[in-house]
Every structure is written in C-alpha cells, then in structure tokens.
Amino acid sequence: MDQVETWPHxxxxxxxxxxxxxxxxxxxxxxxxWCRLKGTSRLGAGADKSYWPLVVLCSKPGENVPQRIEQYxxxxxxxRRWNRTEACxxxxxxxxxxxxxxxxxxxxxARSNLGHRSKILHETERLTPVVEQxxxxxxDTATTIDLRESMRxxxxxxxxxxxxxxxxxxxxxxxxxxIIRCKNTLVRLEYYDLTSATLLAQQENLLGLAFNTETVTQxxxxxxxxxxxxxxxxxxxxxxxxxxxxxxxxxxxxxxSARWYPVAAVPxxxxxxxxxxxxxxxxxxxENISVERGxxxxxxxxxxxxxxxxxxxxxxxSSDKV
Numbered sequence: 001m002d003q004v005e006t007w008p009h010x011x012x013x014x015x016x017x018x019x020x021x022x023x024x025x026x027x028x029x030x031x032x033x034w035c036r037l038k039g040t041s042r043l044g045a046g047a048d049k050s051y052w053p054l055v056v057l058c059s060k061p062g063e064n065v066p067q068r069i070e071q072y073x074x075x076x077x078x079x080r081r082w083n084r085t086e087a088c089x090x091x092x093x094x095x096x097x098x099x100x101x102x103x104x105x106x107x108x109x110a111r112s113n114l115g116h117r118s119k120i121l122h123e124t125e126r127l128t129p130v131v132e133q134x135x136x137x138x139x140d141t142a143t144t145i146d147l148r149e150s151m152r153x154x155x156x157x158x159x160x161x162x163x164x165x166x167x168x169x170x171x172x173x174x175x176x177x178x179i180i181r182c183k184n185t186l187v188r189l190e191y192y193d194l195t196s197a198t199l200l201a202q203q204e205n206l207l208g209l210a211f212n213t214e215t216v217t218q219x220x221x222x223x224x225x226x227x228x229x230x231x232x233x234x235x236x237x238x239x240x241x242x243x244x245x246x247x248x249x250x251x252x253x254x255x256x257s258a259r260w261y262p263v264a265a266v267p268x269x270x271x272x273x274x275x276x277x278x279x280x281x282x283x284x285x286x287e288n289i290s291v292e293r294g295x296x297x298x299x300x301x302x303x304x305x306x307x308x309x310x311x312x313x314x315x316x317x318s319s320d321k322v
Contacts, residue, residue: 003029003100004150019143024109026147029065029100032058035089055085055092072099088174090165094181103151103192110144110199114206121206121213130214134207141203148196155189158182237276241269 004026019026034056059065072095073081085091117140121133162182165175245265249256 003031003096004106004147019146021109021113021143026106029059029063031096033092035092055089068099084174088178091178093161094178106147107192107195113140114199114202118206121210130210134210137203137207141200144196144199151189151192155186158186237273238269241272
C-alpha cells in the first residue's frame with residue numbers, strides 16, 4: 001500500500017511518484033507489512049518458550065524508514081507506543097499511517113493550490129496564457145484523482161483491517177482502543193473523500209470558465225477584425241471609383257483637362273455607393289422572401305403570421321372548420 005505525505009516541492013528532484021500541488025508535492029512510499037502476534041513456540045522436547053511479537057516492514061531504500069520509525073516511537077517519553085505495540089502488534093498499522101501519511105496536510109495543500117489557480121484565472125489582466133492555465137488545471141485534476149484513489153485504497157484497507165482485528169485474541173483493552181482509533185481515522189478518510197470530490201468539481205468549473213473566457217476573447221478579436229475589414233471595404237467604395245476615373249484620365253491616347261476630373265469622379269463615386277447600398281437591400285429582401293417561401297412550404301402562411309402568433313383571421317377560419 002502507498003503511504004502518502006506532503007513535502008515542499010523541489011523542482012530539481014524528478015520524482016515520478018510525486019503529485020505536484022503548487023508549492024508542495026505529495027510523495028508516495030510503497031510499503032508492505034507482515035505481523036506475528038505475541039505467543040509461544042515449542043523448542044526441543046515439548047518445552048514452551050514465549051516470544052515477542054514480530055513486525056516485518058518492506059519499503060524502498062533511501063527514505064530513512066528505520067530512522068523515522070525509531071524517532072516516532074522514541075518521541076513518546078512514557079513509552080506508551082512501544083507498550084501498546086508489544087501488547088497488540090496490529091498497532092503498527094495505525095502507527096505507519098501516522099508516520100508516513102498526512103492526508104490533512106495533503107488536502108490543505110490541494111485547496112490552497114486551487115485557490116491560487118482560481119485567483120490567476122479571475123485576474124483582469126491575463127498574465128498567464130490560457131493554454132498554460134488549462135494545462136495546469138488538467139494536471140491538478142489528474143493529481144487529485146490519483147490522490148483520491150490512494151485514499152480510497154486506505155479506506156478499503158482500514159475497513160478490512162477492522163474486520164481482521166476483531167477476531168484476534170490479543171490484549172482486549174489495547175485491541176478495543178485500536179478499533180476506536182481506526183474508526184475515527186476511517187471517519188476522517190470519508191470526510192477527505194468528500195473534500196476531494198468538491199475539489200474535482202471546482203476544478204471542472206475553473207476549466208469551463210477558462211474555455212468560456214477564451215471563447216469570448218477570441219469572439220471579440222474576430223469581431224474587431226471584421227469591423228476593421230468593413231471599414232476598409234467602405235473606404236474602397238470611395239477610393240476605387242476615384243482611382244478608376246484617375247486611370248482613365250491617365251490614358252495617353254485620351255486627352256482630357258484635369259478640371260473635368262471632379263465632374264467625372266464625384267458622380268462615379270456617388271453612383272458606386274448608391275449601387276452598393278441598393279445591392280445590400282436587395283440581397284436582404286431576397287433572403288427574407290426565401291425564408292417566407294420556406295415557411296409557407298411548412299404550412300404556415302407568412303402573410304398571416306407575425307410576432308410568433310397566427311393572425312385572428314387564421315384562427316377564426318380554423319374554428320369555423322371545427
């Protein structure tokens with residue numbers, strides 16, 4: 001089972017099993033444990049000899065696991081942790097969660113990171129490109145899902161562990177105390193599961209906001225470009241006729257005085273503008289007629305249909321038929 005703990009993020013280290021949460025990273029420590037309870041063994045000719053409980057812990061090297069376990073148990077000056085583990089070796093399960101797993105810090109870091117992403121996304125001036133923001137949000141979502149699955153594995157393991165220790169015949173007082181502590185831990189894990197679901201929903205909302213904001217921004221840019229093209233087109237209706245008349249006056253085989261240029265250029269420009277305006281109106285009228293014809297084919301007469309309601313005459317004729 002993976003133990004999960006949160007440390008300050010160090011970009012220089014390349015840990016493939018670490019989930020980045022802003023300025024923190026959630027590291028995973030795979031562990032495997034085997035316990036032998038306190039009891040007796042037979043040696044020689046039926047001689048009985050009591051033996052101490054045995055716990056075997058397997059993990060990857062380089063994580064200072066023995067030192068951290070020793071520090072955890074020695075930090076209790078009264079030795080209660082050693083005593084309870086001696087009386088009931090299953091306490092090592094809960095102790096390992098306390099040593100190597102800190103879900104509270106992990107989800108606090110996730111909430112803080114989400115607040116930072118939300119603040120950047122709601123900035124008036126976009127200092128961070130939307131593509132980078134969405135990439136970070138997708139990475140955070142993947143990290144949250146991964147952590148949630150690890151936490152669910154802890155919950156499943158805790159439930160199975162509770163069922164197992166109920167059948168053990170070790171120290172009853174220590175066992176009952178362990179069961180109570182495990183149930184409290186299970187309640188916290190269920191709360192953290194709800195927290196992770198809320199974080200995932202908020203991350204999805206931020207992703208939707210990022211895409212919608214980018215869509216609106218691109219629409220505004222396209223609208224500005226369209227308006228600029230329309231201005232250039234309008235200027236073309238003025239300068240193209242003038243250029244056309246100027247080219248005629250520039251023909252070498254045709255001689256005309258320059259004083260006739262305004263007389264020829266101004267009417268040509270006016271006629272061009274008028275034709276352009278009339279052409280736009282004719283096109284709009286033709287489109288309206290096409291729409292009306294299509295509506296008529298569907299059984300509704302456009303002459304008696306206005307403002308989304310049938311005219312009274314149509315309604316009266318329908319009632320007469322009935």
